[in-house]
Amino acid sequence: MRFLAITLIVHRPDPVTGVLESTHDRFREVLDNAVLAEELGFDGFGVGERHERPFLSSAPTVVLGHLAALTRRIRLFTAVTTLSLLDPVRAYEDYATLDHLAEGRLDLIIGKGNGSAQRDLFQVTPEDQWDRNAESYEVFRALWRQDKVTADTRFRPPLKDAEVWPRPYQRPVRVWHGSATSKESVDLAARYGDPLFSANVTHPIEPYAELIGHYRERWEHHGHDPADIAVGAGSAGLYVARTTQEALAAYRPVFESNLAFQKRTGLPVVFETLEDFAARSSALIGSPQQVIDKVHRYHERFGHTVQHIQADAGGLTRTQHRDSLALFQSEVAPVLRRAIPDPPFPWAPSGVRQTPRPVPADH
Structure with missing residues (x-):
């Protein structure tokens, strides 16, 4: 099993202290968390894309480009690239460039995105968003695989023997499809x-x-080998401590503040108590063994081989956050890696024709 740390770069007051850090400091925190994730042994770090409050993740290629320079091993993910909002030609140019700078450490998770404000910003309607997402992906996919592309498109000017540069580093880049509730x-x-x-x-x-x-x-309907299926799954929160009691006590202020925020803003409340949240949601809160057992329960239903956790402290202190991530990597991840297989493809650059340059000795 492989493990990702993911951030949407939410920018709102700390749910416990109420302090709103500056935009600059929030970006700095993301960079620090990515470096920490690599140091602790995570397999990937993901940055979301949102174009509305309270997110600062409107330019994931810029953030990931900086992370490519700060890291050497960890794979860099988008979570998700909102292709329904983007011109696929421009998206290809950005991500092909980023993939060269990251030397093939890029994976994409794509999706149509959600949120009415960003739909309005890009003049995308609920009626056409899925068609836009599919068309953008089909063009993006063709551009990554073909030197010249012809496409009779609806949502951007048609392409006729179009050449788009730079040509890719990975051939092709791996693309995951993010899904919440829609088929x-x-x-x-x-x-x-x-x-x-x-x-x-x-x-x-x-x-x-x-x-x-x-x-x-649907995979089998389209004639694909079931052995080639790869599924990843998210989690609603993370706090690993030596005992369940310690974990619940530390996480309770975070849960209660988030619950109050949901009620205050009219968001649907699914879990009314921390105990219910820890038991029935995908949150990984508890002792190392408790977290291991929950991932196994989800794996029995999903068959997933990639697990993401939240990269942000999200109301925990920085010490609590770091200690939780470290305990996850030292006592949870090794057990799950041994018990649950990796995805059915190499965790490495895909189809790279060039040899990556050596890393200087002083790095």
Whole structure:
């Protein structure tokens, strides 16, 4: 099993202290968390893309480009690239450039995105967002694989023997399809034989298990080998401590503040108590063994081989956050790595024709 740390770069007051750090400091925190994730042994670090409050993740290629220079081993993920909002030609140019700078350490998770404010900003409607997502992906996919592309597109000017530069480093880049509750992304992933990443954050396990089951059915319908399926899954929170009691005590102020925020802003409340949240959500809160057992329970339903956790402290102190990540990597991840297989493809640059340059001895 492989493990990612992911951030959407949420920028709102700390749920416990109420302090709102500056935009600059929030970006600095993301960079520090990525370096820490590599130091601790995480396999990937992901940056989301949102174009509305309270997120600062409108330019993931810029953030990931900086992270490519700060890191050497960890794979860099988008989480997710909102192709329904983007011109696929411009997106290809950005990500092909980033992939060269990262020397093939890039994976994409794509999706149509959510949020009415960013739809309005880009003049995308609920009625056309899925068609836009599919068209953008099909053009993006062709650009990565073909030297010249012709496409009769609806949502951008058509392409006729178009050449787009730079040509890619990975041939092709691996693209996961992010899905929360809708089958459209699942269907697109299965059609092209691409891996699926289930959001698995808001609800109990059942709706996500149903979507993954649908993905497996559609995968086989399109004639793909079931042995080639790869599924990733998210988590709603993380705090690992030596005992369950210690973990719940430390996380309770975070949960209660987030619950109050949900009620105050009219967001749907799914879990009314911390105990219910820890038991029935995908949050990994508890002792190392308790967290191991929960990942196994989800794996029995999902068959997932990649697990993401939150990269941000999110109301924990920085010491609590770092200690939790370190305990996860020292006592949880090794057990799960031995028990659950990796995805059915190398965790390495895909189809790279060039040899990556040596890392200088002083790095």
